Amino acid sequence: MRKLLIAGFLFVISTGILLSQGIHFIDYTSSPDHSKNYDRVGNCVLKKTLTGDILTVELLSQNMQSSIKPEFEFNYRNGILKISAISIQTKGKDSVYYDKVTNKKVTMHSEISTINMHYSLMGPKAKREVFRFAGFKHIPVKIFLNDTFYPDCPIKDISYRIYKGGVINRINADGNKDGWWITFYDTGEINEKKQYKNGAFLDGKTFDKNGKDLHYVGEFEGGIGSVRIDTLTNK
Numbered sequence: 184m185r186k187l188l189i190a191g192f193l194f195v196i197s198t199g200i201l202l203s204q205g206i207h208f209i210d211y212t213s214s215p216d217h218s219k220n221y222d223r224v225g226n227c228v229l230k231k232t233l234t235g236d237i238l239t240v241e242l243l244s245q246n247m248q249s250s251i252k253p254e255f256e257f258n259y260r261n262g263i264l265k266i267s268a269i270s271i272q273t274k275g276k277d278s279v280y281y282d283k284v285t286n287k288k289v290t291m292h293s294e295i296s297t298i299n300m301h302y303s304l305m306g307p308k309a310k311r312e313v314f315r316f317a318g319f320k321h322i323p324v325k326i327f328l329n330d331t332f333y334p335d336c337p338i339k340d341i342s343y344r345i346y347k348g349g350v351i352n353r354i355n356a357d358g359n360k361d362g363w364w365i366t367f368y369d370t371g372e373i374n375e376k377k378q379y380k381n382g383a384f385l386d387g388k389t390f391d392k393n394g395k396d397l398h399y400v401g402e403f404e405g406g407i408g409s410v411r412i413d414t415l416t417n418k
Contacts, residue, residue, distance in 0.1 A: 205318040209315040209316060211255060216310050218357075218382040219309045219359075220342075221243070223342065227334055236318050236320065243312075244312050248301050257316070263327065264325070268329055276295070340355055340356060351363045351364065352365065363376060370392065376389075
């Protein structure tokens with residue numbers, strides 16, 4: 184009976200290892216993400232698709248930049264895909280000195296890291312990371328990147344506000360502004376109205392406290408900022 188249990192245990196382990204055989208890493212790309220409300224979404228899986236045996240995984244991650252292009256290792260077992268980024272490179276150096284206490288020569292080995300990680304406060308907070316693998320038969324149930332679990336991104340609105348029975352200031356499940364966005368003066372009057380469609384700015388206006396139309400409002404692409412342009416006729 185014990186031999187059967189041991190054999191069964193070894194079979195489960197070997198089966199798990201075999202699941203990753205025939206699977207290989209194709210490529211990796213990353214790009215800054217300006218549109219996501221990263222503070223609310225956090226690290227999550229934007230997309231998992233399987234076309235034939237090609238698995239594409241798109242993640243939303245913190246926008247940490249590395250001076251060295253990372254390499255990746257992966258492990259797939261029991262429906263769990265674990266991806267590890269390896270970007271640390273070191274230079275080794277051996278120094279020999281004489282130890283007067285032991286009256287012996289001692290070799291001291293030291294390593295210097297050449298990697299530089301940085302984060303720009305003025306840049307986007309998030310980035311999209313796209314991994315492609317070949318040899319998959321099923322979409323992984325769970326995904327880990329550097330031992331951090333990446334859940335699926337929300338499918339409901341992340342945030343919104345009700346104003347006069349309607350939805351305003353909505354951030355949809357993709358993390359993008361959607362519909363009417365309204366800001367108010369401290370006294371409650373409408374200050375600015377902007378309209379978006381899944382993150383794309385459509386138009387907008389600003390008003391004084393009496394409801395007078397003051398300006399048109401425009402935005403640069405990527406949510407970098409906004410500019411107010413006087414209308415030709417102020418009503």
